[in-house]
Amino acid sequence: MPRRAEEFDLDRIKRAVLDILEAVGEDPRREGLVDTPRRVAEAYQELFSGLGRDPADELSVFFETDHDEVVLVKDIPFYSMCEHHLLPFHGRAHVAYLPRNGRITGLSKLARAVEVASRRPQLQERLTVQIADAIEERLNPRGVVVVIEAEHLCMTMRGIQKPGSYAVTSAVRGLFRENVASRQEVFALIRSDLRP
Ligand SMILES: Nc1nc2c(ncn2[C@@H]2O[C@H](COP(=O)(O)OP(=O)(O)OP(=O)(O)O)[C@@H](O)[C@H]2O)c(=O)[nH]1
Numbered sequence: 001m002p003r004r005a006e007e008f009d010l011d012r013i014k015r016a017v018l019d020i021l022e023a024v025g026e027d028p029r030r031e032g033l034v035d036t037p038r039r040v041a042e043a044y045q046e047l048f049s050g051l052g053r054d055p056a057d058e059l060s061v062f063f064e065t066d067h068d069e070v071v072l073v074k075d076i077p078f079y080s081m082c083e084h085h086l087l088p089f090h091g092r093a094h095v096a097y098l099p100r101n102g103r104i105t106g107l108s109k110l111a112r113a114v115e116v117a118s119r120r121p122q123l124q125e126r127l128t129v130q131i132a133d134a135i136e137e138r139l140n141p142r143g144v145v146v147v148i149e150a151e152h153l154c155m156t157m158r159g160i161q162k163p164g165s166y167a168v169t170s171a172v173r174g175l176f177r178e179n180v181a182s183r184q185e186v187f188a189l190i191r192s193d194l195r196p
């Protein structure tokens with residue numbers, strides 16, 4: 001969901017993009033570029049739409065069940081922007097938690113929390129921790145595991161240029177941190193290729 005227009009200075013971004021185009025030696029008046037500053041501003045509005053929002057607020061729907069086992073949503077695709085280069089990093093998030101007293105949230109809400117935390121200038125490590133924090137804060141579960149695997153375009157299309165390399169980060173909380181067997185079980189589920 002885009003942020004409210006008044007919080008996002010589209011005109012300022014348009015001016016900045018025009019400056020960049022001129023600074024790299026382009027002609028911003030040529031036909032293909034005339035609307036580019038507006039397009040980029042609107043794209044940034046979407047790419048940074050998680051700014052000023054709390055991923056925990058996405059976890060607003062709760063159900064009480066007698067489900068006491070791990071809940072895992074795997075392969076949640078996400079696109080974020082590396083805060084160092086403002087280039088995309090993208091990949092998949094795997095989010096697992098162990099409910100306490102049967103308190104669970106909607107499955108889609110986990111993906112929504114990933115979305116809000118990723119749509120901002122971000123670090124992969126911080127993204128991982130923010131998702132885990134949100135789940136801890138709102139569900140008070142017995143354990144949380146968040147694993148993120150991502151390709152960073154700042155490492156693949158520029159700089160060190162290592163296409164195919166990707167970074168894996170994890171945040172492990174509660175029982176999954178204390179109990180090796182439980183942790184191994186959830187990591188095995190994340191690795192498994194069980195498909196619907
Ligand atoms: N830990 C971490 N590092 C990141 C992430 N995204 C980008 N980076 C790194 O941030 C670092 C910034 O390093 P600098 O030396 O300041 O910038 P740079 O000269 O453009 O670095 P190079 O990419 O090595 O050319 C680089 O090593 C990037 O790979 C991330 O999500 N987490």
Ligand SMILES: [Zn+2]
Nearest residue numbers: 082084085154
């Ligand atoms: Zn970067």
